Amino acid sequence: MNEVWIRRINGLQLFIVGIIILIPIYWMVGSSFKPPADVTAYPPKFIFEPTLANYHDLFSTTPFFRYLLNSIIVAGGSTLLGLALGMPAAFVVSWSRVNWPAVLVLAARMAPGMIFLLPWYMMFREVGLIGSHISMVLAYSVITLPIAIWVLLPFFDQVPRSILEAAQVDGCNTLRVLWRVAIPMVMPGIVVTTILCFVFSWNYFLFALILSNGETKTLIAASFNFIGEGATNWGTLMAAATMIALPPLVLAGLMQRWLVSGLVVGAVKG
Amino acid sequence: MSSITFEKVEKNFGEINVIPPFDLEIFDEELVVFVGPSGCGKSTLLRIICGLETISAGDLYIGDRRVNDLSPSQRDIAMVFQDYALYPHMTVRQNMTFALEIQGLGQKEINARVDRVANQLQIVPYLGRRPRALSGGQRQRVAMGRAMVREPRAFLFDEPLSNLDAKLRVDVRTEIKALSQSLRTTMVFVTHDQVEAMTLSDRIVVLNEGIIQQVGTPEEVYDTPANAFVAGFMGSPSMNMFGVRREGDDLRLQDGTTIASDGRIARAVATTGATDLILGVRPEHLSVCSSEDADVAVDILVVEPLGSDTLCSFELGNKRCIARMDPELRPKTGDRLPLRINRKRAHLFEANDAGRCLTSSTGG
Numbered sequence: 001m002n003e004v005w006i007r008r009i010n011g012l013q014l015f016i017v018g019i020i021i022l023i024p025i026y027w028m029v030g031s032s033f034k035p036p037a038d039v040t041a042y043p044p045k046f047i048f049e050p051t052l053a054n055y056h057d058l059f060s061t062t063p064f065f066r067y068l069l070n071s072i073i074v075a076g077g078s079t080l081l082g083l084a085l086g087m088p089a090a091f092v093v094s095w096s097r098v099n100w101p102a103v104l105v106l107a108a109r110m111a112p113g114m115i116f117l118l119p120w121y122m123m124f125r126e127v128g129l130i131g132s133h134i135s136m137v138l139a140y141s142v143i144t145l146p147i148a149i150w151v152l153l154p155f156f157d158q159v160p161r162s163i164l165e166a167a168q169v170d171g172c173n174t175l176r177v178l179w180r181v182a183i184p185m186v187m188p189g190i191v192v193t194t195i196l197c198f199v200f201s202w203n204y205f206l207f208a209l210i211l212s213n214g215e216t217k218t219l220i221a222a223s224f225n226f227i228g229e230g231a232t233n234w235g236t237l238m239a240a241a242t243m244i245a246l247p248p249l250v251l252a253g254l255m256q257r258w259l260v261s262g263l264v265v266g267a268v269k270g
Numbered sequence: 271m272s273s274i275t276f277e278k279v280e281k282n283f284g285e286i287n288v289i290p291p292f293d294l295e296i297f298d299e300e301l302v303v304f305v306g307p308s309g310c311g312k313s314t315l316l317r318i319i320c321g322l323e324t325i326s327a328g329d330l331y332i333g334d335r336r337v338n339d340l341s342p343s344q345r346d347i348a349m350v351f352q353d354y355a356l357y358p359h360m361t362v363r364q365n366m367t368f369a370l371e372i373q374g375l376g377q378k379e380i381n382a383r384v385d386r387v388a389n390q391l392q393i394v395p396y397l398g399r400r401p402r403a404l405s406g407g408q409r410q411r412v413a414m415g416r417a418m419v420r421e422p423r424a425f426l427f428d429e430p431l432s433n434l435d436a437k438l439r440v441d442v443r444t445e446i447k448a449l450s451q452s453l454r455t456t457m458v459f460v461t462h463d464q465v466e467a468m469t470l471s472d473r474i475v476v477l478n479e480g481i482i483q484q485v486g487t488p489e490e491v492y493d494t495p496a497n498a499f500v501a502g503f504m505g506s507p508s509m510n511m512f513g514v515r516r517e518g519d520d521l522r523l524q525d526g527t528t529i530a531s532d533g534r535i536a537r538a539v540a541t542t543g544a545t546d547l548i549l550g551v552r553p554e555h556l557s558v559c560s561s562e563d564a565d566v567a568v569d570i571l572v573v574e575p576l577g578s579d580t581l582c583s584f585e586l587g588n589k590r591c592i593a594r595m596d597p598e599l600r601p602k603t604g605d606r607l608p609l610r611i612n613r614k615r616a617h618l619f620e621a622n623d624a625g626r627c628l629t630s631s632t633g634g
């Protein structure tokens with residue numbers, strides 16, 4: 001097969017995948033702007049009068065911004081915690097070439113989230129942390145820590161060993177080697193990790209459902225309430241879903257300019 | 271500035287013993303070159319000195335201080351890595367100031383040192399650049415600068431010239447030699463290039479499989495090699511080695527040619543009972559002579575003019591040999607030339623694995 005055809009097929013694949021991913025997003029965003037009567041209309045209406053009624057409804061009937069803040073605290077906190085623990089862990093695993101700790105962490109993540117909940121519930125209740133942000137940040141680091149370790153590992157593996165050794169000879173202890181030399185060199189990896197950790201903990205709702213209370217409920221857990229309370233208000237739910245999808249997108253957009261690659265070029269002979 | 275002393279230092283990687291008990295004293299302000307074939311343990315020894323490799327047995331001293339248990343950051347030793355290992359996320363200036371900031375030096379002192387070294391190495395124009403925007407030679411200088419600003423107790427160099435092109439390599443070699451004379455700091459330099467070893471060093475340590483074959487000045491190692499390994503390794507083109515059989519005091523090559531021995535060679539022959547020996551003659555110690563003085567007459571197979579000398583290859587005693595000749599002689603392929611072995615400079619070795627040199631021990 002010649003190259004033109006390969007390129008055409010690649011293009012087609014991209015097109016199909018794009019459609020599959022984009023249609024639900026288009027549906028979600030579109031529906032959020034439809035008048036309530038048009039949301040569930042069949043056949044679907046593609047031409048409608050856009051309205052902010054659903055958003056108005058969302059903001060006036062629910063403490064949306066409190067939930068938003070809770071989500072930011074929990075996702076942000078667990079992302080930071082995951083990074084804080086994951087960076088040194090990935091560094092040491094890469095440095096020492098002893099892989100089992102990373103495998104162990106991954107194995108823990110493979111277990112269904114449900115099995116963590118009962119022990120946690122009892123432990124957090126014991127220390128009076130049920131419903132607190134702290135308990136949720138801790139719980140959500142089960143999501144973020146494995147991501148941080150496994151995404152960062154190949155980035156640390158790419159750092160030439162001699163540079164880390166040069167730092168040691170230059171007077172750095174291990175922590176300083178990590179902080180002053182290794183981390184700046186894996187910056188693109190840290191950006192990717194941050195985005196992934198944030199998105200995954202942002203969208204994970206099981207832990208929040210069980211561990212939060214009315215005050216600390218996250219957006220994703222709160223949105224669950226829109227379904228099934230009598231008649232589901234689809235328009236408002238779609239508005240909420242659109243609002244929930246927004247922050248990770250904004251984060252990814254903000255951080256992608258740090259995604260510069262090729263930082264390592266020129267360090268060693270090249 | 272410090273001496274470095276190995277006392278029965280050993281290194282094992284798992285089951286494999288890479289460095290058998292190793293004893294050596296490197297004196298203060300000395301430039302010592304470790305030279306040997308690939309895999310002989312040169313880098314390992316260097317990494318042991320700076321602490322990147324722990325030692326399995328024995329003691330290592332820097333100055334009077336036993337440093338076995340000190341981490342690299344506590345040893346105050348600077349190393350120039352083969353691949354330079356510059357910090358890619360820092361500018362050249364930051365690369366140089368990094369270690370000084372960690373030491374907690376004042377900004378004024380740091381700037382003074384960086385400016386002085388940058389001037390000395392002529393890297394001032396690049397101080398603001400990142401390493402990726404530098405050429406290989408410039409990176410090499412920065413790597414040296416990064417070591418020099420620290421004013422450490424000793425400098426270690428692990429084949430720092432091997433990534434440079436031939437001309438640059440010679441220039442930088444000369445520079446390092448000049449530096450070592452002006453800095454008056456202990457330096458240990460690793461190379462597998464014997465020319466580098468000869469030109470740079472105060473003393474050469476010739477290594478093979480982690481074992482010291484000989485320690486000495488370049489002249490000593492070149493003129494009185496301790497064994498056949500050293501003789502063959504040092505010098506380019508390398509020494510011609512002939513398997514010979516002893517006949518009385520004389521030596522017979524494999525093809526039957528007899529080499530009459532005189533005083534020095536005869537004395538060396540007398541020190542051994544063995545009948546099979548190895549005769550080593552450097553290319554420059556084979557000279558064209560009149561046919562009555564000649565030991566052998568050879569047919570020139572290949573002529574390689576170097577400008578200053580001309581190398582001529584021929585076959586003798588079933589071996590390909592090289593003689594270094596005056597280009598004025600204008601030797602040509604196919605010429606038949608009478609050659610004489612310089613008895614004062616030829617060497618005789620035992621034909622066993624140790625290959626002990628018999629002529630070096632009986633005195634030149």
Ligand SMILES: Nc1ncnc2c1ncn2[C@@H]1O[C@H](COP(=O)(O)OP(=O)(O)OP(=O)(O)O)[C@@H](O)[C@H]1O
Nearest residue numbers: 283286288306307308309310311312313314315462
């Ligand atoms: N981390 C290691 N684990 C196991 N063996 C090692 C390790 N590092 C080095 N070796 C072995 O030790 C021996 C000496 O290695 P070293 O790097 O010191 O050689 P070298 O003289 O520097 O060679 P070169 O000129 O190729 O750089 C080699 O046989 C090598 O295979």
Ligand SMILES: [Mg+2]
Nearest residue numbers: 312313314428
């Ligand atoms: Mg080496």
